[in-house]
């Protein structure tokens with residue numbers, strides 16, 4: 120079922136695509152086999168014994184095993200498995216979730232739910248990461264071929280690995296991956312090397328790492344074949360930093376020196392070992408930046424990295440709001456949306472890299488995990504007693520999903536998660552041979568609710584998009600946003616926080632606020648606004664740099680910049696106090712007045 124791990128460039132791409140075409144064609148069978156493999160590997164672990172008792176696996180055929188498993192093992196959330204994971208973290212070495220002893224735990228970003236979670240990580244996790252990266256690279260190189268031996272400007276960051284009470288290594292999944300053998304194998308097999316040395320990636324100081332990524336990316340500018348990061352946010356942030364620091368970067372390129380702001384000795388040494396004085400390049404970049412400044416940095420990517428074929432990163436879901444800014448930087452350089460996965464498991468690959476990020480879908484890789492899909496239906500008018508955001512049906516296997524239907528994904532992984540609700544809502548857009556192509560819709564959890572209203576991250580995103588379009592009247596732009604449902608003051612109401620670049624008249628802000636309030640189409644919200652059981656929407660403008668402070672707060676609590684996603688709704692007291700202290704203006708909606 121697995122593709123050959125290492126082979127070289129061109130044939131490599133064709134091999135892995137052929138492998139994927141085959142497993143997609145037979146996705147139904149491959150899923151049944153994948154479940155059997157997971158269960159064979161972990162048969163007898165405490166958790167499975169609890170549900171499956173002493174059934175002999177060898178006596179059950181594949182199809183019977185699938186129905187036995189899904190009828191006896193319950194659907195769970197992370198909270199249900201947490202006691203087991205905590206025992207593992209505390210050093211219990213009995214086979215609890217997996218037969219192989221667990222030596223590593225990953226931290227999910229937690230920025231979507233506000234709390235980081237431990238998730239099991241095994242060698243299999245790093246191997247599937249390598250596999251999906253190679254597969255995705257093969258599809259990309261069909262459309263956008265790159266030169267062998269070229270460089271990649273990667274805005275990637277490891278956070279610190281640490282030991283749990285029981286002595287297991289813990290850190291983010293990306294951190295484990297960058298430290299793994301597989302990361303080196305990826306560079307060697309694709310014959311493309313990241314501009315920055317390992318010391319920069321793992322420096323532990325994101326500001327210093329960003330400066331070095333930019334410096335080395337510029338130093339190798341003619342060799343850079345594409346620009347990437349895990350989430351689009353990091354690329355945008357790095358270019359915003361570039362707008363501020365390009366003069367210092369040019370000095371370092373001219374003199375072969377390194378700014379004093381880089382004070383981690385091993386990082387300094389690793390960078391200084393690479394760069395050398397290049398006055399000609401420095402002058403070229405300076406001239407380009409002076410021109411770019413006048414254009415408000417439109418076309419920064421092609422101007423500074425003339426051989427870059429594309430910009431590659433996760434641009435869907437909560438990253439969509441950064442697309443506008445990224446498009447300005449990239450101008451005519453294509454934006455390619457990266458794969459869909461989570462700390463728990465990789466899920467799908469972008470097999471149509473030439474599609475714009477808004478239209479991208481992810482073809483599920485049926486060997487990575489055993490996938491189930493819970494059909495979700497929106498409540499219609501009856502919202503009075505609704506406690507949840509969707510009505511659910513019984514989960515179906517991958518082979519039974521329907522085009523146009525929305526589902527929550529359930530995972531059974533090689534790392535010991537059994538029928539685990541991921542909390543993501545996806546929609547089936549079509550099929551790639553026999554495997555579904557998914558549209559990422561949003562996180563399942565309701566984010567904004569005061570009483571009977573129900574609005575998801577996606578709903579909020581649409582509303583903010585509409586409101587912020589009016590900013591163009593003032594030639595201003597939205598930098599970032601979040602929200603909060605204030606239920607302390609009566610009547611409760613939504614607060615949307617905006618950080619904007621440029622000066623905007625109060626009248627325009629008032630229009631933006633009104634537009635957003637009127638754009639929430641959820642029936643519960645509309646009814647409540649009409650009856651004033653939800654008060655007028657409030658728009659709070661925060662000062663420049665507020666969202667950087669939020670990022671720093673998360674990083675200070677162990678999140679990795681590579682995984683950071685701005686929480687689109689928060690009730691976290693620290694975050695709210697940062698936002699409220701930084702508020703410089705408040706505007707109330709006049710819609711429904």
Ligand code: AMP
Nearest residue numbers: 227228433435436458459460461462559
């Ligand atoms: P983490 O908790 O850091 O592992 O983040 C995983 C979550 O990020 C997923 O469950 C999704 O909600 C989101 N995510 C990952 N990949 C994508 C993608 N390509 N598009 C949209 N959202 C994504």
